[in-house]
Amino acid sequence: MREAKYWIKVLLATLGLFVLTILLLYLYTSRSNPASPGHKEITIKVIIPDEEPQEFAISTDALTLRQALEEKELIKGSESSYGFYITEVNGRRANEQKQEWWCITKGGENVNIGIDLINIQDKDTYELTLMEGY
Amino acid sequence: MKFSLKTRDIAIIGIMSAILITVQVAFAFLPNIELVSLIIIISTLVFKWKTLYIIYIFVLVEGLIYGFTTYWICYLYVWTILMFFTILFKKNRSPFFWAILSGTFGLSFGLLCSIPYLFIGGVPLAISTFIVGIPFDIAHCIGNYVIALTLFKPLYNLLNWTKKNLLTQ
Numbered sequence: 001m002r003e004a005k006y007w008i009k010v011l012l013a014t015l016g017l018f019v020l021t022i023l024l025l026y027l028y029t030s031r032s033n034p035a036s037p038g039h040k041e042i043t044i045k046v047i048i049p050d051e052e053p054q055e056f057a058i059s060t061d062a063l064t065l066r067q068a069l070e071e072k073e074l075i076k077g078s079e080s081s082y083g084f085y086i087t088e089v090n091g092r093r094a095n096e097q098k099q100e101w102w103c104i105t106k107g108g109e110n111v112n113i114g115i116d117l118i119n120i121q122d123k124d125t126y127e128l129t130l131m132e133g134y
Numbered sequence: 135m136k137f138s139l140k141t142r143d144i145a146i147i148g149i150m151s152a153i154l155i156t157v158q159v160a161f162a163f164l165p166n167i168e169l170v171s172l173i174i175i176i177s178t179l180v181f182k183w184k185t186l187y188i189i190y191i192f193v194l195v196e197g198l199i200y201g202f203t204t205y206w207i208c209y210l211y212v213w214t215i216l217m218f219f220t221i222l223f224k225k226n227r228s229p230f231f232w233a234i235l236s237g238t239f240g241l242s243f244g245l246l247c248s249i250p251y252l253f254i255g256g257v258p259l260a261i262s263t264f265i266v267g268i269p270f271d272i273a274h275c276i277g278n279y280v281i282a283l284t285l286f287k288p289l290y291n292l293l294n295w296t297k298k299n300l301l302t303q
Binding site for chain 2: 020028117
């Protein structure tokens with residue numbers, strides 16, 4: 001009887017952990033950035049201090065911002081344990097010695113997820129700004 | 135609670151820290167599949183509070199290997215939290231219990247590690263960092279559960295035997 005009670009506890013705790021995992025998975029998949037299949041027109045602004053900003057109109061079927069920008073060969077970067085890290089935009093490489101890095105914003109608002117997780121929507125506007133200092 | 139250290143204790147701390155660092159580096163190529171959690175649990179059960187020294191030597195060396203960046207701030211408290219939870223349930227010797235605790239720790243790892251981001255970019259950054267890391271947390275949970283379930287008993291018996299037969303003479 002005591003052993004049966006123990007196994008019921010083990011089973012319930014494992015089940016609880018499983019339910020928690022499923023809830024987190026749901027949270028992940030339904031995050032406020034849903035994928036949008038189909039054709040999209042997006043605008044990319046490349047902003048480099050002391051230079052004239054450049055604007056690119058992109059017509060794409062890509063799901064993520066990374067896919068769209070790579071299709072147009074607008075960005076280069078490297079894979080890291082945190083995801084894709086942009087090192088170059090439109091031929092302008094971020095100089096690590098000067099602590100330069102590329103910041104992604106959407107309509108001026110900070111985007112706090114990696115470029116390969118940003119699902120693009122039709123008429124989106126993103127800014128890629130060269131920043132200095134970490 | 136005894137914090138004073140004898141030569142034997144220093145040797146134990148050195149060996150256990152070296153083991154912890156070695157297994158972390160050895161498993162580093164597998165994202166969030168690690169033996170560190172289980173070793174900290176077992177070490178806490180066998181060596182009790184001495185594990186605190188083991189954890190912080192491990193954390194210091196991790197910083198020297200991988201750099202003192204945001205993850206390192208998280209390491210300063212995350213393993214200690216696991217140690218405290220282990221102390222709370224120190225009488226339990228069921229592999230299933232430790233598998234569940236280790237799995238829960240793996241699942242909450244991202245949440246715990248999102249705390250420094252609260253101070254860097256506020257709640258939105260902390261939440262998005264946590265959400266982006268959920269697949270890694272799930273892998274961490276499954277990995278920790280399976281590893282603790284299969285290795286808790288043999289590793290606990292080995293460490294306990296070592297302590298009783300080799301370290302108490």
